[in-house]
Amino acid sequence: MPHTSSALLAHLDDALRRHKDTLIDLRRDLHAHPELSWAEERTTTTVVDVLSQAGLRVRRLPKTGLVAEVGPEEGPVVALRADLDALPVDDTTSDSWKSRTPGVAHACGHDVHTAALVGAGLALASAASDQRVRLIFQPAEEVMPGGALDAIEDGVLEDTVSIFGLHCDPGLDVGVIGLREGPLTGAADSIQVVISGVGGHTSRPHLTQDLTFALGKLITELPAVLSRRLDPRAGVSLVWGQVQAGSAHNIIPSTGRAAGTIRMLDAVAWVDAEPLIRESIDQLLAPYGVESHVRYVRGVPPVVNEHRATAHLGAVVDQMLGEDQRVPIAQSLGGEDFAWYLESVPGAMARLGTRTPGGPTFDLHQGNLRIDERALSIGARLLARAAVCVPDEPHGTAGLTG
Secondary structure, three states: OOEOOHHHHHHHHHHHHHOHHHHHHHHHHHHHOOOOOOOOHHHHHHHHHHHHHOOOEEEEOOOOOEEEEEOOOOOOEEEEEEEOOOEOOOOOOOOOOOOOOOOOEOOOOHHHHHHHHHHHHHHHHOOOOOOEEEEEEEOOOOOOOOOHHHHHHOOOOOOEEEEEEEEEEEEEEOOOEEEOOEEOOOEEEEEEEEEEOOOEEOOOHHHOOOHHHHHHHHHHHHHHHHHHHOOHHHOOEEEEEEEEEOOOOOEEOOEEEEEEEEEEOOHHHHHHHHHHHHHHHHHHHHHHOOEEEEEEEEEEOOOEEOHHHHHHHHHHHHHHHOHHHEEEOOOOOOOOOHHHHHOOOOEEEEEEEEEOOOOOOOOOOOOOOOOOOHHHHHHHHHHHHHHHOEOOOOOOOOOOOO
């Protein structure tokens, strides 16, 4: 179990009780004013104002986002990270704080992550800990390869010895924390294939390259090819999210496109995927005589929770909520650019339960996502304690591997 002074822990808890309503108001404000990746101007300013007024040392990142520090100005850093951006989906809830921006919503819970990290910062600022803690409010998590790379280039990991984060999990009850040592998420890339050829009348496909037929073969055959060319244990999944071709029922179009994501559980397969996919596209389209242009964007590697950091988070959860509130979770195929931080420093990401016990289970990236707002204080408390609690030796990880 991690140890630190009981007075410091009590001070953190008392501060978070005092800021409970502040965090709820902040989260609702952010939820009502969502901003897409690299456009988080209002969100950044809002967080800067709150933390600056609390006395934290704050600096803006070059585009959007910010970094704030609390504790000594020198020495090793424990970093805590939240993401700021929203998704291009409609908010379909009926809450009074639903999105006021058509077509944009916090459907992945980043408003929760941000408010929880603000809460951790406010608590740490009043606790007078001798641990130097850096709060990273990162932009553009929802686009590949993610805003984490820009933040790292700007030096957010300087002097950092460990980093922690959390992500909403609407499949877990509020008060429950999910942990997993090792791979937590999958690798994720994006792909867009634009094909072109001679169009014409649907009555004479032999005088065209029947682009729509070729596009159909591509979107059905490429996932099947990958399932036979890559190790099935890698869990490769190619799913198309957009397919577009043509404007009339009796005209074979001259252009079409398909776009989607490639996800996999294994980092080795991730390295091999792009050249194989490009080769397979050429081979699948060759019989139809169409030309193709492939835009392949390497996204993020898997989030791999480090052994000691995961054990530390587990011990903090046990101390804070009780062992029965810590549950093992399975690896997902979701992509998360927190992975880039973990390639440089050890750390771990936890799953924060947001479902009201007995209530409906929502899914991420859906406009109807709702969270139990008690998760805000729980997330803030977990992050704050993870930063200042001193881990005991040795670290155990029983029950953390899913």
